Amino acid sequence: MSTDSRAIPLPGAAARGGISAEAAPPPDPELVIRRAEELRRGLTNNFRDEAVSSVYAEAERMAARAVRRGDETRRLDWDQRIDRIVTSPILGLPLMLVILAVVFWLTIAGANVPSAMLANGFFWVEGRAAALFDAAGAPWWLTGFIWHGVFRGLAWVVSVMLPPMAIFFPLFTILEDLGYLPRVAFNLDFLFRRAGAHGKQALTMAMGFGCNAAGVIATRVIDSPRERLVAILTNNFVPCNGRFPTLIMLATIFVAASFPPVLASIAAAGAVVGVVVLGVLFTLVMSWLLSRTVLKGEASAFTLELPPYRRPGITRILYTSLIDRTLFVLWRAVLTAAPAGAVIWLLGNINAGGASLATHSANALAPLGHAIGLDGVILLAYVIAIPANEIVVPTMLMVYMGGSQMTELESMSELRTLLVDGHGWTMLTAVNLMLFALLHNPCATTIITIYKETLSVRWAALGALMPLVLAFLVTFLTATIVRLFV
Amino acid sequence: MTAHNCEACPAHAHLAQMGLSVDRIDRVVALAGNPNTGKSTLFNALTGLRQHTGNWPGKTVTRAEGGFTFNALRYKLVDLPGTYSLLSASHDEEIARDFLLFGTPDCTIVVADATALERNLNLVLQVLEITGKAVLAVNLMDEAKRKGIEVDVRSLSRDLGVPAVPVVARTGEGLQALLTTMDGVIGGTITTNPARARGTPEFNAAIAELVPLIEAAAPGVPNARWIAIRLLDGDGRVERALRNGELAALVARQQRPDDRFSRKIALQGAQ
Numbered sequence: 001m002s003t004d005s006r007a008i009p010l011p012g013a014a015a016r017g018g019i020s021a022e023a024a025p026p027p028d029p030e031l032v033i034r035r036a037e038e039l040r041r042g043l044t045n046n047f048r049d050e051a052v053s054s055v056y057a058e059a060e061r062m063a064a065r066a067v068r069r070g071d072e073t074r075r076l077d078w079d080q081r082i083d084r085i086v087t088s089p090i091l092g093l094p095l096m097l098v099i100l101a102v103v104f105w106l107t108i109a110g111a112n113v114p115s116a117m118l119a120n121g122f123f124w125v126e127g128r129a130a131a132l133f134d135a136a137g138a139p140w141w142l143t144g145f146i147w148h149g150v151f152r153g154l155a156w157v158v159s160v161m162l163p164p165m166a167i168f169f170p171l172f173t174i175l176e177d178l179g180y181l182p183r184v185a186f187n188l189d190f191l192f193r194r195a196g197a198h199g200k201q202a203l204t205m206a207m208g209f210g211c212n213a214a215g216v217i218a219t220r221v222i223d224s225p226r227e228r229l230v231a232i233l234t235n236n237f238v239p240c241n242g243r244f245p246t247l248i249m250l251a252t253i254f255v256a257a258s259f260p261p262v263l264a265s266i267a268a269a270g271a272v273v274g275v276v277v278l279g280v281l282f283t284l285v286m287s288w289l290l291s292r293t294v295l296k297g298e299a300s301a302f303t304l305e306l307p308p309y310r311r312p313g314i315t316r317i318l319y320t321s322l323i324d325r326t327l328f329v330l331w332r333a334v335l336t337a338a339p340a341g342a343v344i345w346l347l348g349n350i351n352a353g354g355a356s357l358a359t360h361s362a363n364a365l366a367p368l369g370h371a372i373g374l375d376g377v378i379l380l381a382y383v384i385a386i387p388a389n390e391i392v393v394p395t396m397l398m399v400y401m402g403g404s405q406m407t408e409l410e411s412m413s414e415l416r417t418l419l420v421d422g423h424g425w426t427m428l429t430a431v432n433l434m435l436f437a438l439l440h441n442p443c444a445t446t447i448i449t450i451y452k453e454t455l456s457v458r459w460a461a462l463g464a465l466m467p468l469v470l471a472f473l474v475t476f477l478t479a480t481i482v483r484l485f486v
Numbered sequence: 487m488t489a490h491n492c493e494a495c496p497a498h499a500h501l502a503q504m505g506l507s508v509d510r511i512d513r514v515v516a517l518a519g520n521p522n523t524g525k526s527t528l529f530n531a532l533t534g535l536r537q538h539t540g541n542w543p544g545k546t547v548t549r550a551e552g553g554f555t556f557n558a559l560r561y562k563l564v565d566l567p568g569t570y571s572l573l574s575a576s577h578d579e580e581i582a583r584d585f586l587l588f589g590t591p592d593c594t595i596v597v598a599d600a601t602a603l604e605r606n607l608n609l610v611l612q613v614l615e616i617t618g619k620a621v622l623a624v625n626l627m628d629e630a631k632r633k634g635i636e637v638d639v640r641s642l643s644r645d646l647g648v649p650a651v652p653v654v655a656r657t658g659e660g661l662q663a664l665l666t667t668m669d670g671v672i673g674g675t676i677t678t679n680p681a682r683a684r685g686t687p688e689f690n691a692a693i694a695e696l697v698p699l700i701e702a703a704a705p706g707v708p709n710a711r712w713i714a715i716r717l718l719d720g721d722g723r724v725e726r727a728l729r730n731g732e733l734a735a736l737v738a739r740q741q742r743p744d745d746r747f748s749r750k751i752a753l754q755g756a757q
Binding site: 028029030031032033035036037039040042043044047051054055056058059060061062063064065066067068069070176177178179181182200203211213214217218220221222223228304305307308309310313316319320324445448449452453 | 541567575579603683689704719725
């Protein structure tokens with residue numbers, strides 16, 4: 001078979017892989033495939049099954065020779081005993097909700113004070129720096145642009161996002177390292193199966209809590225293309241870390257505020273858990289709808305290993321969750337918040353026909369915003385925040401405060417005053433904003449990821465538009481119902 | 487570095503982590519194995535990188551590359567998604583299979599879970615069907631011991647025809663022996679005789695006839711024997727790949743790092 005023996009390829013034949021003058025059959029793949037088919041007929045028709053079962057038998061023999069099992073020890077019993085509770089048909093799901101609630105409670109209760117301290121610190125710096133600029137005779141627009149625009153955008157993002165993430169991510173990584181995620185998939189399997197989706201979708205959904213784009217890539221573990229697409233298209237319905245700060249803030253200033261202080265953070269955590277559960281319900285309902293329309297089919301069977309519970313490595317958890325996730329996510333947020341802060345400041349300070357551009361665009365969006373129980377400013381914030389979800393709230397607040405430049409928010413209660421008294425927010429606004437944050441279109445990176453995983457503009461478009469339409473539909477419905485009956 | 491001089495410690499006498507740097511490489515080594523057996527943990531221990539690990543099957547879904555030097559040679563280590571079989575269909579398992587078949591690593595380290603050897607050996611035997619340049623790393627020996635499971639690695643080596651080395655990737659135990667063995671297999675000082683299923687005479691004759699045909703039809707594509715078996719089995723996807731010349735592209739793709747965008751998103755997320 002050495003290539004040297006071949007004659008010089010004829011001109012024109014070179015393109016077909018260098019067919020030589022004497023070489024016998026041309027290496028046409030079609031012939032090879034046909035020959036393979038002929039040969040297959042000469043073999044016992046189940047030769048493949050035999051080969052596979054011989055591999056299994058061989059593995060069994062080798063393992064039997066090499067492995068000696070002592071008496072099954074207590075540790076094994078422990079794993080099984082824990083699993084009997086954690087994956088029990090009765091206790092499994094409630095226990096999951098309790099764990100979720102504890103994680104959010106720790107996040108909310110723990111983030112409160114550091115968030116306020118960071119905000120105070122940043123706004124003190126903003127005030128001092130602006131005063132310094134004024135004293136040095138800097139023009140008003142320069143001071144405004146740098147300190148009340150760019151810097152304020154950064155300050156909001158860091159103080160609203162850093163503390164919750166620094167608590168949430170390590171907790172999530174601990175659960176992941178313990179081995180809890182496959183148990184979640186085990187518990188939710190019957191629901192996904194009924195929705196016509198793959199049981200491993202629960203795993204990809206769990207990854208979506210960190211980041212929806214990562215969740216979309218995680219769907220590679222699903223072998224059926226149909227069920228993988230279902231998982232990709234519905235991953236957006238679990239809120240990613242970019243959207244958690246919005247949910248946590250709304251839960252804190254609206255839900256928690258109507259409870260006595262002792263119960264406040266518990267109530268806020270309960271509200272966030274409620275939103276997450278709603279997200280899972282939407283995931284199941286939309287998976288069911290997709291499985292009956294554009295992605296028709298039944299759920300396929302699969303095996304899922306429940307690994308032993310393992311003790312999480314503390315240093316690795318801290319590194320993974322704080323350096324790789326928290327700081328990385330924060331850095332990206334800062335990169336988008338700075339230009340967004342600049343854009344908002346410009347919109348708020350460039351006047352046309354007696355009002356700022358921000359006012360004009362917010363007014364233009366107001367009728368649509370009102371129809372879905374929100375307002376023009378919130379929708380404007382969503383438009384500005386298309387590149388990254390986490391800057392929605394800072395953008396919104398900066399536009400609201402555009403009129404009263406020197407307002408400094410020192411606590412969540414002042415924030416509530418600004419929203420309720422200053423801009424007419426009601427419980428409906430808060431609830432609908434939470435719903436909208438949960439359901440609306442994924443961020444640009446996730447849409448690109450959907451395209452890269454499916455290599456289809458159609459699926460990427462559906463992945464972006466389906467949630468958006470659903471978000472408008474649901475919020476329109478709640479707003480209409482509330483206005484009719486309340 | 488003063489209190490714990492890694493270079494001076496005997497366990498690391500010849501090993502130096504190189505992190506992400508994989509240029510001017512002398513040898514390429516692949517990490518294969520069932521899901522959740524500790525491939526990424528071993529990868530991190532050897533390269534000094536911090537590939538995310540998690541205690542659940544399916545954590546790694548992309549191909550990660552890292553470097554280390556051992557005995558003055560520069561190695562590229564490729565961490566692959568876990569797979570139960572080379573015949574699996576999910577995308578992450580395809581990534582692993584494609585690299586093992588067409589990435590032509592100088593050595594494949596198959597990482598097995600000592601507490602579930604029987605199931606793990608299925609993949610080991612399938613890997614041995616395509617390459618004899620392999621070492622079995624029997625990982626999670628600490629867990630096996632706690633569960634009262636004893637693994638006779640010498641018996642495994644004898645049966646498999648390739649060396650088996652007990653390791654604990656989490657603590658780094660046994661890594662030196664693993665690397666020395668790997669070095670011996672690549673260098674030829676350790677000869678292997680991989681256990682392979684003896685087919686029927688008709689089957690062997692069919693393979694012998696098809697292999698040269700495939701090598702001529704798809705020049706430069708390794709593992710013609712595996713392709714021949716798949717063709718005999720009537721695997722539509724392999725037929726298609728052979729027909730439209732995809733195989734050559736597949737081979738070329740294994741030499742390049744995995745798509746950077748996907749790798750980054752899978753590791754750190756977006757936003």
